[in-house]
Amino acid sequence: MSSAAQVAEVVRGASRLLVLAHVAPDADSLGSALAVAKAAIAVNPECAALVSFGDEPFTVPHMLQSLPSGSLLVSPAEAAAAGPYDTVVSCDVSSKARLGANEHLFDAAAMTVVIDHHSSNSGFGKLNFIEPAAAANTLLALDVVDALGAELTQDIAHCLYAGLITDTGCFKYPATTAQTHAVAARLMATGIDHADIARRMYDDEPFAVVQMLGAALSRAVVQPESLNGRGLVLTTVSIADRASLGLPEDSAERVIDALRITSEADVAVVLKQSDDGWWKVSLRSKGAVDVSIAARTLGGGGHRYAAGATVGTDESQAVTAVQQALAAAL
Numbered sequence: 001m002s003s004a005a006q007v008a009e010v011v012r013g014a015s016r017l018l019v020l021a022h023v024a025p026d027a028d029s030l031g032s033a034l035a036v037a038k039a040a041i042a043v044n045p046e047c048a049a050l051v052s053f054g055d056e057p058f059t060v061p062h063m064l065q066s067l068p069s070g071s072l073l074v075s076p077a078e079a080a081a082a083g084p085y086d087t088v089v090s091c092d093v094s095s096k097a098r099l100g101a102n103e104h105l106f107d108a109a110a111m112t113v114v115i116d117h118h119s120s121n122s123g124f125g126k127l128n129f130i131e132p133a134a135a136a137n138t139l140l141a142l143d144v145v146d147a148l149g150a151e152l153t154q155d156i157a158h159c160l161y162a163g164l165i166t167d168t169g170c171f172k173y174p175a176t177t178a179q180t181h182a183v184a185a186r187l188m189a190t191g192i193d194h195a196d197i198a199r200r201m202y203d204d205e206p207f208a209v210v211q212m213l214g215a216a217l218s219r220a221v222v223q224p225e226s227l228n229g230r231g232l233v234l235t236t237v238s239i240a241d242r243a244s245l246g247l248p249e250d251s252a253e254r255v256i257d258a259l260r261i262t263s264e265a266d267v268a269v270v271l272k273q274s275d276d277g278w279w280k281v282s283l284r285s286k287g288a289v290d291v292s293i294a295a296r297t298l299g300g301g302g303h304r305y306a307a308g309a310t311v312g313t314d315e316s317q318a319v320t321a322v323q324q325a326l327a328a329a330l
């Protein structure tokens, strides 16, 4: 296993650097990638660095549009056109397939670096800085920023803070430690507007999203006896549900946080239909069930408390597959 210092040495020596987040990125992945790229440029202004994630069509999720990405962030097509790269770094990407349309750029690089905190990561880079105990990948990205000797600017702190609050559930999840808060304090001390960052990520949606939430929650089903009495709560968001309100795919990400407050259920499940017709599942646990096991059974991945997978094109078969995978994970 590689260290932050080894990663920093490679990044410092890169002249054409591409830093990648996973498909359908969250702030932990994209925030880490932006922070590493910004720090690489800060310590080596000759470095041509870009950031991308492998979604096609390429759309920056609503929740991430407030990240200070500037001109660094490009689509897979733009990233390919600007290549080749001597060094490619992946951030918070649990398996190579999660690089999506950028996977070939990773494969083509002479030096590849994996920075991740998923316990399921096989270490698919030449250098692998993987710390499953880290509450967020941005904690590892900060280690790399520090090892580079880069100044912790407000822009970098903003990217890292956004990832930190994402993966700790705003410091609510059990993986949060005193060290997590110490890092948050250090990031806040740069002068970032933490309240504005959180508001733009979590409390800034069009009313149509509230209506979509209402519909999704009103048809939710709770099964307190399910999973050996640990309890399950489940709902769905179809293409039709979103289309009637003119909402994009990533708007459905908001449903799971509302659903998971259900006391009668340790596990919350939201099945979301992508624009291509495939059903993706978001899984959240309060701790009694390790949802990453179920997600891996379904061909996805994640963490004990938050995980996901893509489960086919038929709604009722997808629901059954998820319930079976959860039961098998007990």
Ligand SMILES: [Mn+2]
Residues within 6 Å of the ligand: 028, 029, 092, 117, 136, 137, 167
């Ligand atoms: Mn993460």
